Amino acid sequence: MTQKHTPGPWAIRDCNRFEGGEPVTEIYSTVTDEVIANDQTYYPQAVKPQNARLIVPAVNAYEELLVALQEIANTPCDHGPGYCARDVARAAIAKTVSPQAP
Numbered sequence: 001m002t003q004k005h006t007p008g009p010w011a012i013r014d015c016n017r018f019e020g021g022e023p024v025t026e027i028y029s030t031v032t033d034e035v036i037a038n039d040q041t042y043y044p045q046a047v048k049p050q051n052a053r054l055i056v057p058a059v060n061a062y063e064e065l066l067v068a069l070q071e072i073a074n075t076p077c078d079h080g081p082g083y084c085a086r087d088v089a090r091a092a093i094a095k096t097v098s099p100q101a102p
């Protein structure tokens, strides 16, 4: 009965939950619109354990993974058209830019 984390991609948005209230910055799923976390200290959004187990290892491995991906992206290859790990690495690197709501 392992529940999965909230489906991604996740994004960041600033919104006003209450008229005249402080703007809220929140991380949410672009698939389900579920809020994963926000910046409110007086009414924090609880983080599901499944999401916490995704967030912590991703953050802890971030720097090393980015260096590895950059190395893959910059490695020459000559296998012709088709699947290329460099393209996958470049696409993943592009996703490291913090996504904002459209």
Ligand SMILES: [Zn+2]
Binding pocket: 077, 078, 079, 083, 084, 085, 086
């Ligand atoms: Zn290649």
